Amino acid sequence: MPAKIVNFTLNGRLTEVMVKPLMTLQTVLRAQLGYTATKAGCRQGGCGSCTVLVNGQPMMSCLLPVEDIEDQEVMTLEGLAQDGELHPLQKAFFEKFAIQCGYCTPGMLLVSKALLDQTPHPSRDEIVAALTANYCRCTGYEPIIQAVLATAQRNNGHGK
Amino acid sequence: MTAKAYYQPQSLDEATGLLAEHGLSLLVMAGGTLAMPLINEGISLPEKVMGLRRAGLNYLGKSNGNLAIGATTTLTQMLAQQEIPLLQEAARNVGGWAIRNMGTVGGNLFAPPPAGDFAVALLALDAQVKLVSKSGARIIPLSDFYTGFMATALMPGELVAEILVPEPKGITAYLKYGRRHANTPAVVTVAVHIQFEGERVNDARLALNAVGSHPFRARKAEQAMTGSRLDPKTLESVASIAMEESDPFTDAVASEWYRRKMVGIFVRRALQQIAV
Numbered sequence: 440m441p442a443k444i445v446n447f448t449l450n451g452r453l454t455e456v457m458v459k460p461l462m463t464l465q466t467v468l469r470a471q472l473g474y475t476a477t478k479a480g481c482r483q484g485g486c487g488s489c490t491v492l493v494n495g496q497p498m499m500s501c502l503l504p505v506e507d508i509e510d511q512e513v514m515t516l517e518g519l520a521q522d523g524e525l526h527p528l529q530k531a532f533f534e535k536f537a538i539q540c541g542y543c544t545p546g547m548l549l550v551s552k553a554l555l556d557q558t559p560h561p562s563r564d565e566i567v568a569a570l571t572a573n574y575c576r577c578t579g580y581e582p583i584i585q586a587v588l589a590t591a592q593r594n595n596g597h598g599k
Numbered sequence: 600m601t602a603k604a605y606y607q608p609q610s611l612d613e614a615t616g617l618l619a620e621h622g623l624s625l626l627v628m629a630g631g632t633l634a635m636p637l638i639n640e641g642i643s644l645p646e647k648v649m650g651l652r653r654a655g656l657n658y659l660g661k662s663n664g665n666l667a668i669g670a671t672t673t674l675t676q677m678l679a680q681q682e683i684p685l686l687q688e689a690a691r692n693v694g695g696w697a698i699r700n701m702g703t704v705g706g707n708l709f710a711p712p713p714a715g716d717f718a719v720a721l722l723a724l725d726a727q728v729k730l731v732s733k734s735g736a737r738i739i740p741l742s743d744f745y746t747g748f749m750a751t752a753l754m755p756g757e758l759v760a761e762i763l764v765p766e767p768k769g770i771t772a773y774l775k776y777g778r779r780h781a782n783t784p785a786v787v788t789v790a791v792h793i794q795f796e797g798e799r800v801n802d803a804r805l806a807l808n809a810v811g812s813h814p815f816r817a818r819k820a821e822q823a824m825t826g827s828r829l830d831p832k833t834l835e836s837v838a839s840i841a842m843e844e845s846d847p848f849t850d851a852v853a854s855e856w857y858r859r860k861m862v863g864i865f866v867r868r869a870l871q872q873i874a875v
Contacts, residue, residue: 460603460604482640483640484632484635484636484694487695497700501635502635504605506605506650507650550696550697569696571695571696571780571781571782572694572696572697572781572782573695
């Protein structure tokens with residue numbers, strides 16, 4: 440089977456790629472399209488650093504053949520800030536020092552966005568449950584949880 | 600990446616047709632949470648892969664009083680359904696959010712221990728699996744589906760199309776013990792479904808995972824509690840029989856010795872939840 444053309448929406452823009460069979464969304468994003476915010480940590484679905492949103496739902500891009508997302512909407516970290524303005528979650532991560540080395544941050548932000556879109560005022564437990572499969576080896580998680588809580592309290596985590 | 604073809608059947612018919620055509624050379628994949636890590640790592644190098652995401656097997660329905668679960672229904676969907684709380688609890692205990700958005704009910708039947716913490720709840724509920732090939736379909740009990748470590752009763756050309764779960768008639772409990780609170784491989788997982796007549800156990804299902812070559816029913820332990828009250832003495836003896844029936848393994852998570860110890864403790868705790 441030769442290379443195949445796959446169309447999907449990436450951060451609101453129609454995107455067309457030519458891929459080999461079973462090529463992952465992670466590889467296409469990073470190597471083909473240059474969207475390197477999506478990290479390649481374990482490539483086992485274990486670390487969460489490659490998390491992207493597909494139709495608003497967190498998925499591990501390292502486990503996702505890009506052919507499976509034909510006609511779907513993909514959001515990566517590059518799509519979070521709008522018109523040069525940081526997303527409220529990004530501001531809160533910055534303020535609360537929820538970023539140290541930054542490797543887990545793209546996944547953390549996208550899962551947090553998906554959570555706030557579905558549950559605008561999550562409890563602390565709901566935040567912990569949502570982020571449970573995104574590993575951070577720097578912050579100890581507390582500043583990340585605080586950043587999501589702060590965003591929710593400011594009532595501006597929803598939408599955008 | 601060595602795959603030469605990735606097939607995406609649009610229906611069950613098309614999927615079984617592809618299976619008949621390519622036979623065992625075709626790797627069947629649903630959510631990809633089991634197959635893709637092995638492919639990424641180069642441990643598995645399939646030339647032909649069939650992905651079931653678009654085969655129309657993502658549904659929850661009713662069939663003769665059973666909950667009929669399409670094989671590619673995700674664990675997130677099982678967490679959202681409210682018909683069978685035990686299956687919500689089991690879904691909550693698999694992976695994290697993103698993995699549950701990808702991993703499927705059918706796929707979990709193929710997860711080698713210590714994975715398979717959803718399937719163990721299906722066992723406790725007497726679930727059946729519908730196996731479909733180009734030439735027909737058959738329904739077998741899930742307990743007959745497992746035949747060994749990473750071995751199943753699937754015949755060449757067959758795939759798991761649907762899982763049928765009867766409505767639970769008794770009380771259920773689910774306990775997973777891992778090294779972390781969430782997103783963790785199991786040391787042991789226990790799923791129970793008990794029907795009482797008065798104070799005595801009338802019918803018992805006790806299913807265990809991560810302590811054998813596949814999720815299994817501890818049938819001797821089930822028999823040992825049938826007809827009894829779940830008093831401390833019975834719990835003690837049921838727990839020790841379940842320990843004997845287990846065949847745990849040593850891995851990076853826990854040793855064989857520790858896993859067997861924990862079988863006793865968590866079987867007792869699960870039954871205590873029900874006895875109260």
